[in-house]
């Protein structure tokens with residue numbers, strides 16, 4: 458191992474997405490640099506130039522000896538950083554630590570760990586450096602490559618919304634609500650065959666979610682009793698819910714009680730396959746579209762270390 462490689466092992470490699478959120482990035486970056494320097498946090502930095510550039514940047518950083526990565530951006534940036542770590546073959550993924558400085562629109566992953574949506578406070582948390590090993594999900598679709606996720610993935614209505622959101626995000630957090638409600642008027646439910654453990658469920662389904670963490674869709678809570686390192690997905694099968702059910706229960710969507718609705722079933726499992734009939738619904742992972750149609754999700758227990766509050 459060269460001197461250069463050893464030297465980098467203790468410092469942070471920052472991957473920053475200058476397009477995330479709706480704020481003035483260069484102003485934010487100046488503030489971040491200052492706060493990191495004040496806390497004597499040693500770092501190198503690379504800015505993403507296009508989506509999925511995170512994957513390349515993470516791979517290079519790991520080859521150069523970095524083991525600590527800071528993701529600056531939203532859930533999408535973090536998702537691609539996680540994918541970069543899971544796809545590389547240089548070190549054990551659990552030897553890598555990720556911290557987040559949030560700049561995104563939704564920022565759902567940080568909510569599970571009570572990391573505030575605030576640059577200064579998130580840097581204090583990095584300075585404290587409390588970490589946990591978290592589970593990561595692996596998704597196999599008809600596409601040849603595997604996608605990984607660190608928060609919540611699913612297919613059906615959630616995938617439809619993510620697709621819609623791509624054109625609405627510039628409107629900020631309200632975009633989630635607008636996409637959610639307008640989608641209900643147009644989204645066509647499909648029959649899903651859902652297979653896990655010794656079960657086979659065939660049902661008309663709004664969506665099926667695979668949860669590691671608690672929040673998705675900009676603060677909605679669809680997963681029950683999450684434990685981010687128990688080696689199990691928290692599965693949510695939202696069956697024949699309609700526009701009325703969702704609007705009537707809007708409070709429960711945000712406080713987590715929606716999982717007790719009679720049209721929703723929840724399970725814990727390590728592996729699950731969902732096969733949609735007829736239609737080809739979008740599959741989303743951490744709010745990123747990764748494919749359509751049939752999907753298998755497998756949990757990888759305690760795969761990456763994360764800085765938490």
Ligand SMILES: Nc1ncnc2c1ncn2[C@@H]1O[C@H](COP(=O)(O)OP(=O)(O)OP(=O)(O)O)[C@@H](O)[C@H]1O
Nearest residue numbers: 477478505506507530531532533534561562563564
């Ligand atoms: N330089 C870039 N130009 C365009 N897209 C980029 C760039 N860098 C990263 N991306 C992509 O932008 C997408 C959105 O980023 P991200 O999700 O972090 O921000 P956001 O949408 O504002 O936040 P959130 O997902 O938390 O609502 C991700 O798919 C990411 O890979």
